Amino acid sequence: MYRESIKLFHELDHKRGVARLLEHFACAAAAQQEAGRSLRLAGAAAALRQNIGAPLTLAEQSKLEASLHPARQALANSAGTAAWMEGRALPIEKAIEEALVSDASSC
Numbered sequence: 001m002y003r004e005s006i007k008l009f010h011e012l013d014h015k016r017g018v019a020r021l022l023e024h025f026a027c028a029a030a031a032q033q034e035a036g037r038s039l040r041l042a043g044a045a046a047a048l049r050q051n052i053g054a055p056l057t058l059a060e061q062s063k064l065e066a067s068l069h070p071a072r073q074a075l076a077n078s079a080g081t082a083a084w085m086e087g088r089a090l091p092i093e094k095a096i097e098e099a100l101v102s103d104a105s106s107c
Helices: 002-011 015-031 035-052 058-074 077-089 092-099
Strands: none
Touching: 002 015, 002 092, 015 035, 015 058, 015 092, 035 058, 035 077, 035 092
């Protein structure tokens, strides 16, 4: 359902929905021990949220950070920062492609 939803949100230009789903895919990647992919997707979602002026609430941010914690722990600070920055620089279409590389579940 997430795979279909992110495609539909992108087609509808519903950026907040795309950001939310990128976060879900990031959490799933963290749970699957795909640390670099997780942080790239989370970085892409953060950049999109910043661009549209739709920040997470404090509770949402806390939950997301808890889900991303394993990914951050798996990578050295510089590698984690690099993955995050790569994600922030990804065009939205590329971020969606990366999200769709494997199946994902929710945070």
